[in-house]
Amino acid sequence: NAGVTQTPKFQVLKTGQSMTLQCAQDMNHEYMSWYRQDPGMGLRLIHYSVGAGITDQGEVPNGYNVSRSTTEDFPLRLLSAAPSQTSVYFCASRLGRRLSSLTTDTQYFGPGTRLTVL
Amino acid sequence: LAKTTQPISMDSYEGQEVNITCSHNNIATNDYITWYQQFPSQGPRFIIQGYKTKVTNEVASLFIPADRKSSTLSLPRVSLSDTAVYYCLVGPVGGYQKVTFGTGTKLQVIP
Numbered sequence: 001n002a003g004v005t006q007t008p009k010f011q012v013l014k015t016g017q018s019m020t021l022q023c024a025q026d027m028n029h030e031y032m033s034w035y036r037q038d039p040g041m042g043l044r045l046i047h048y049s050v051g052a053g054i055t056d057q058g059e060v061p062n063g064y065n066v067s068r069s070t071t072e073d074f075p076l077r078l079l080s081a082a083p084s085q086t087s088v089y090f091c092a093s094r095l096g097r098r099l100s101s102l103t104t105d106t107q108y109f110g111p112g113t114r115l116t117v118l
Numbered sequence: 119l120a121k122t123t124q125p126i127s128m129d130s131y132e133g134q135e136v137n138i139t140c141s142h143n144n145i146a147t148n149d150y151i152t153w154y155q156q157f158p159s160q161g162p163r164f165i166i167q168g169y170k171t172k173v174t175n176e177v178a179s180l181f182i183p184a185d186r187k188s189s190t191l192s193l194p195r196v197s198l199s200d201t202a203v204y205y206c207l208v209g210p211v212g213g214y215q216k217v218t219f220g221t222g223t224k225l226q227v228i229p
Binding site: 095 | 217
């Protein structure tokens with residue numbers, strides 16, 4: 001299994017440009033999420049999804065859109081990039097559904113996308 | 119979601135045992151305690167998870183008192199490679215609740 005993959009690894013945008021950060025997982029996880037991490041800070045939840053066709057807002061959703069058309073993919077869209085969106089973006093997934101046999105619930109993270117908006 | 123409080127930073131010398139305590143006074147009956155480790159420029163990775171008493175794996179131990187209002191992550195004989203940020207999270211196992219992180223504890227291991 002590849003786990004959680006993210007592309008691109010690095011991206012530089014100009015203010016006002018749009019782009020999509022890609023995230024995919026091959027573990028058949030229902031729950032996927034996007035976080036941003038600013039220098040010296042913790043992770044802040046942007047959006048999350050509990051299954052195909054279902055998304056919800058996290059702590060800092062403004063300026064970002066998401067959709068979930070398949071279980072595997074959860075892209076994050078920046079419609080009009082701003083310098084305040086300069087950050088490292090992490091995608092994560094976890095099983096999501098409850099199982100009687102489930103004894104450990106782990107989030108798996110991708111390697112991150114480092115985004116700079118000029 | 120239960121709120122957690124942990125120290126912002128800690129320093130330790132190589133070879134020492136490090137204990138990081140997390141406070142979670144309003145933990146719910148079905149909540150578990152999970153710790154993640156994050157190295158610079160990487161995503162967090164799972165270290166250990168527990169519900170009560172003590173859990174041990176090859177990386178760390180997790181001590182949870184009977185009232186479960188706090189927990190302690192114990193790292194035995196730390197090395198320079200253990201320098202990282204450690205996050206304590208509280209929530210149910212399984213299910214669809216959102217997962218949020220606090221600011222974590224930055225552990226600096228000193229030679």
